[in-house]
Amino acid sequence: MGQQRAGDDGVARAAQQVLAQQGGTVERPVGGGSDGTVGVAWVRSGPRGDAPPVLVLPGGPGLASLLPYVPLRADAARRGLDVLMVEHRGVGLSRRDTEGRDLPVAAVTVAAVVEDLAAVLDAAGVDQAVVYGASYGSYLAQAFGARHPERVAAMVLDSPVHAPVDDLATARAHRRRLLWDGEDPALAPVAAAVRALADDVPPAELGHVVQVVHEFAGPEVLHRLLLxxxxxxxxxxxxxxATLGSGETEGSGQPYVMEPDLVAGIMYGEVGSGLPPDGLPLDPQLTFADAAARHVARHGVPVVADPFDLPAAVPWFTWPTAVVSGDRDLRTPRPVAEHVAAVDPDAVLVPLAGTGHSALDTHRRAALHVAHAAAVGAVHRLPALADRLAALPRRGPSRHVGTAITAVVRATTRRP
Structure with a gap:
């Protein structure tokens, strides 16, 4: 799998061990002006039954699949789910070509990743899969469905990304309606507290803290922290x-966990993170603006969002789809999920109360229940079960963020 990076020997060995125990690699053309090949790593765990396996595509695009999701795959296997995951090209064990060189940024595209997924299904002997995509992974899932509809048995779109330009406009309007204009009476005091800080805190910092605390700890804790x-x-x-998540956009990140550098062409040139800020409050693009400018200056990649035209493709999908949406999600908010569920002809909306972005990471048990329903042909029962799913005990590393913020803020402040 090529040379290791300095200081990551132990993590690399752990990743290689997971690969040796659970999967393999598929040689794929690098592309992007290179004649080489890359070994795209994949793992599969859980029983092989009559139900189709679940191809799980996490967010990112720099997030690895092998190491970060070992607990998820173990939990899925205990629940009888056959789970397949693919290490995204340019990340982790799929970062380098077979000569040990980092892939060129030009070779790391959504189209190339979609074909990698199809090649892995071939290597695993899978004709059809339930395709579960979370956040950016939901964009990959839809793109895969558009390119390879015969390989999809069912789909789960968790915190969906659908049309980057339109999604951004929707997310801006949603954030500002709730947390700047205060149009919801229940959130009007929180919005007033946000506005009161606007002259004292840099706009990017304020927007980031509001997003993180709202999603992970909820509006009441956010209100206390703002005051x-x-x-x-x-x-x-x-x-x-304010510093949480900085590794998702800066430098080479954390090897075998989050590696944003080689996927920058996707992030800033294909799925919308490079779109410019609009100069108004609570703009999510402020988080990415500096990194996007550096990427464009270095690679000269124009910002061209939505290479697959998913709004034109999704109305032709023929399989059952569960669209999962947390009510606290400010990144891909509920109006985006509602739109996707409306234009997909066989989709249902699964709203999760008290949940932020990506149930796969913030509410693992709910995510696995949804995946199981899709695998056994029970997608259409999910809306009636949404409240019970949301009330399940929370699992996954992301829940610790909300628990820690809530504990500290509540212990040191009074309820507003």
């Missing part, structure tokens, strides 16, 4: 939250 910050308290907590 505390305004009063000059909990600065250390605020500053820590």
């Amino acid at each position: 505390a910050r305004r009063a000059g308290r909990l600065r250390a907590v605020w500053d820590r939250v």
